[in-house]
Amino acid sequence: MPVDTPAPQTLSLPGSKSLTARALFLAAAADGVTTLVRPLRSDDTEGFAEGLVRLGYRVGRTPDVWQVDGRPQGPAVAEADVYCRDGATTARFLPTLAAAGHGTYRFDASPQMRRRPLLPLSRALRDLGVDLRHEEAEGHHPLTVRAAGVEGGEVTLDAGQSSQYLTALLLLGPLTRRGLRIRVTDLVSVPYVEITLAMMRAFGVEVAREGDVFVVPPGGYRATTYAIEPDASTASYFFAAAAVTPGAEVTVPGLGTGALQGDLGFVDVLRRMGAEVSVGATATTVRGTGELRGLTVNMRDISDTMPTLAAIAPFASAPVRIEDVANTRVKECDRLEACAENLRRLGVQVATGPDWIEIHPGVAPSADTRITTYGDHRIVMSFAVTGLRVPGISFDDPGCVRKTFPGFHEAFAELRRTIGG
């Protein structure tokens, strides 16, 4: 424990990317005007909103409140060219929304997003009668949807690579004429599907479960006013910062026991490692105790926080093994290899397998270490936490945090000033 215990910090963090993307889809599809309170303003969500505008939706944006005029009949234009930037939610949800309308809609994305897959979703949409064509590589952007509405019925989906395929189909269900029965053969990131179901409920739609089948009724969505929670994946960097700093205490209001986001479960990992954690009704607090134990943890449900854990793992007293995270290889970059490569640069002993990473205690950094980010916001934000304990860390592309948190570096520097490091 340092002589001067740092003052407890209460942080106001930006809104959830996942909730903002879903809220924009639901608002666009609903009957009436929806008001979103405290949406995330970042490259992903601005890109989603711009995409809606290209499809002819009216989206009014002030800093804290966005309003969307819903169009249950689909896009207001017969043709559109939409650029989805780096956002997988944008690139997978918007073509699905467009499929329910009438017109010809082309979707492209950044080189990073072009590399990421969506074939299982494309196949499911085609099975439902949607004319969807990939222009270059099968299962990748760019793609064109020639939309003529969706009749609905039963479809089978493998969501073992990304739950976003299932979320897209669930969101589409109420816009089809007969509703959807989605039979799911495999599924990762289950808590994101729970977010989808809870938010559909807030917009007036109840999805039923019959074993592996999700039953989505037709009938459309009802507009509402929806407040977006702070982003729990973003919070993981600040909680991890507290966990690696003896005596530091970080509280994030707006993320409590009723939070929708599974990534808040990252604090349970920190608790198992030795941090003091309290999840209250309306806020979560993590306090660094000076103890950080190693562990083996399955992160299939919360894989966006895998890099956060990997980046603090060398400070644990025993190895940290993270399992069941194969799909982190098809995110903004191959996150298992990016984490391993950057940890090795810091002198850490690391091994990886198809779906796991094992990190040994101890760092042996040279004077300065430049982290290779691969344009991945989470690599930057995670290794910024490592930087609390290892001097001289810099990034080849620090600005890529704009994807989910443009103000990250300022917010993290402020925390660093107050907790030390």
Ligand SMILES: O=C(O)C1=C[C@@H](OP(=O)(O)O)[C@@H](O)[C@H](O)C1
């Ligand atoms: O639905 C969502 O909002 C998300 C689902 C997760 O993706 P996968 O289902 O591909 O793991 C997560 O990694 C991503 O950041 C956001």
Ligand SMILES: C=C(OP(=O)(O)O)C(=O)O
């Ligand atoms: C994987 C991520 O984003 P997405 O899949 O929404 O692009 C992420 O934010 O870590």
